Amino acid sequence: MRSSTEAVLADPAPIAWRTGFADLGPAFLTRLQPTPLPAPYWVGRSAEVAAQLGLDADWFASDAALQAFTGNQLLPGSAPYASVYSGHQFGVWAGQLGDGRAIALGETAGGLELQLKGAGRTPYSRMGDGRAVLRSSIREFLCSEAMAGLGVATTRALCVTGSDAPVRRETLETAAVVTRVAPSFIRFGHFEHFAANGDHASLRALADHVIDRHYPACRDQAAEFGGNAYAALLRAVTQRTAAMLAQWQAVGFCHGVMNTDNMSILGLTIDYGPFQFLDAFDPGHICNHSDSQGRYAFNRQPNVAYWNLFCLGQALLPLIEDQDQALAALETYKADFPQALETAMRAKLGLAQPLDDDRALIEATLQLLARQRVDYTIFWRRLSGAVAAGMALAPVRDLFLDGAAFDDWAVLYQRRMAGGDLGQAGARMHAVNPKFVLRNHLAEQAIRRAQEKDFSEVERLHRLLQTPFDEHPGSEADADFPPAWASSIEISCSS
Numbered sequence: 001m002r003s004s005t006e007a008v009l010a011d012p013a014p015i016a017w018r019t020g021f022a023d024l025g026p027a028f029l030t031r032l033q034p035t036p037l038p039a040p041y042w043v044g045r046s047a048e049v050a051a052q053l054g055l056d057a058d059w060f061a062s063d064a065a066l067q068a069f070t071g072n073q074l075l076p077g078s079a080p081y082a083s084v085y086s087g088h089q090f091g092v093w094a095g096q097l098g099d100g101r102a103i104a105l106g107e108t109a110g111g112l113e114l115q116l117k118g119a120g121r122t123p124y125s126r127m128g129d130g131r132a133v134l135r136s137s138i139r140e141f142l143c144s145e146a147m148a149g150l151g152v153a154t155t156r157a158l159c160v161t162g163s164d165a166p167v168r169r170e171t172l173e174t175a176a177v178v179t180r181v182a183p184s185f186i187r188f189g190h191f192e193h194f195a196a197n198g199d200h201a202s203l204r205a206l207a208d209h210v211i212d213r214h215y216p217a218c219r220d221q222a223a224e225f226g227g228n229a230y231a232a233l234l235r236a237v238t239q240r241t242a243a244m245l246a247q248w249q250a251v252g253f254c255h256g257v258m259n260t261d262n263m264s265i266l267g268l269t270i271d272y273g274p275f276q277f278l279d280a281f282d283p284g285h286i287c288n289h290s291d292s293q294g295r296y297a298f299n300r301q302p303n304v305a306y307w308n309l310f311c312l313g314q315a316l317l318p319l320i321e322d323q324d325q326a327l328a329a330l331e332t333y334k335a336d337f338p339q340a341l342e343t344a345m346r347a348k349l350g351l352a353q354p355l356d357d358d359r360a361l362i363e364a365t366l367q368l369l370a371r372q373r374v375d376y377t378i379f380w381r382r383l384s385g386a387v388a389a390g391m392a393l394a395p396v397r398d399l400f401l402d403g404a405a406f407d408d409w410a411v412l413y414q415r416r417m418a419g420g421d422l423g424q425a426g427a428r429m430h431a432v433n434p435k436f437v438l439r440n441h442l443a444e445q446a447i448r449r450a451q452e453k454d455f456s457e458v459e460r461l462h463r464l465l466q467t468p469f470d471e472h473p474g475s476e477a478d479a480d481f482p483p484a485w486a487s488s489i490e491i492s493c494s495s
């Protein structure tokens with residue numbers, strides 16, 4: 001390892017860069033270098049993300065790549081920076097935050113930003129050490145890629161590297177760096193920052209950048225909002241956020257820290273901290289051990305997203321100028337989210353053509369699952385198999401303690417499915433109801449092995465979760481109920 005990040009890798013440059021967010025200037029970011037970590041090693045790598053970036057496979061396996069993605073050597077042409085944002089945390093204005101441990105390497109010519117999470121202190125670190133621990137980095141890597149495999153809008157993870165450098169949390173842990181990839185890492189909090197400071201010129205520059213780069217159609221849609229493209233932007237972000245929330249709720253994903261600084265302007269899932277995929281279906285489940293009030297409980301997520309969008313709307317108001325236009329843009333959430341969720345749930349049930357009563361059937365299904373705390377993922381997968389086998393519901397019924405309640409529901413479901421092609425319905429259901437999700441205990445097993453320097457479980461899970469709708473014979477244990485010890489796993493904001 002070289003002692004300084006000033007050292008530049010030899011040609012040929014593995015990545016072509018273009019200017020992007022960084023062009024907005026010093027009000028938005030601070031140029032700086034990642035802080036090196038000693039003797040890094042690979043923990044996990046995504047060939048799929050590497051291919052999206054057009055990385056040469058041999059180079060991606062090289063020591064040069066290992067050093068670059070740990071922040072130990074600069075990639076040619078990269079000009080790293082950390083950006084400033086603010087935000088509301090747990091419903092309270094938190095003031096200035098910013099990339100306290102994420103350092104952007106820049107934007108590729110293909111329009112993807114690369115960011116090292118855990119690459120050292122920045123001017124926005126406040127009391128933090130700028131680092132991320134191996135445990136949370138593995139969770140972020142695996143979950144980003146698992147969400148992509150599920151078809152959920154998300155930032156991606158190229159790789160994780162580790163180092164034996166100690167990092168203090170509740171106990172002494174070791175450092176790791178996740179290389180994240182997304183078209184943009186701009187958050188609602190970036191807008192809130194400039195609005196709160198009354199810096200409307202920067203606010204406008206940021207909004208124009210986001211429209212030009214990511215939402216060009218908003219210029220045309222401005223006509224619907226009295227010529228105001230920023231109101232069209234607010235509506236577009238609202239629509240994407242509604243779509244993302246419907247995906248989360250349908251797949252049983254609990255984010256855990258839906259602060260406005262963790263809301264992507266592109267409607268991507270960002271910041272994999274105390275997240276959890278539901279095991280037993282408990283609508284009020286709180287996955288973040290630090291969330292004592294349950295603000296971010298599973299069933300509150302859709303409303304929190306709307307609350308967060310409202311904060312974004314407030315921040316954009318100096319540009320939108322007309323409060324009614326802003327409210328009209330936000331209003332779309334109230335129709336879009338339920339509509340998107342209903343579509344997703346109908347697909348999970350295998351219903352091809354929508355009928356008026358579907359909403360009632362969906363509600364009855366979720367209430368039944370909630371009352372009996374049935375495992376969410378296993379229920380849907382077994383139901384898919386049961387339908388494919390011609391309504392052979394016995395294995396699904398086995399999941400319920402109160403069989404009579406299941407039978408009552410089954411009458412409704414069978415009536416709804418009558419006359420349809422069950423083979424086709426089952427096939428459709430298998431394509432939307434995953435067999436595998438990154439349950440906490442699976443991540444935990446991979447983490448424990450990785451802490452012993454055995455990264456095979458990270459690799460195995462990563463591969464499995466890329467195609468979570470496939471059967472993967474031999475991986476039955478990964479699709480099974482969580483073991484008893486899983487309920488004792490405590491996931492907090494500490495990472």
Ligand SMILES: Nc1ncnc2c1ncn2[C@@H]1O[C@H](COP(=O)(O)OP(=O)(O)OP(=O)(O)O)[C@@H](O)[C@H]1O
Pocket residue numbers: 097098099100101102117124125126127128129130131132257259261262270271272273493495
């Ligand atoms: N160890 C740390 N050192 C410095 N800053 C930190 C650290 N942990 C969190 N922060 C900062 O605290 C704020 C809130 O943290 P939060 O947990 O939401 O984000 P994060 O996990 O660091 O990163 P991201 O949102 O980029 O995934 C952010 O400004 C973040 O950069």
Ligand SMILES: [Mg+2]
Pocket residue numbers: 261262271
């Ligand atoms: Mg965050």
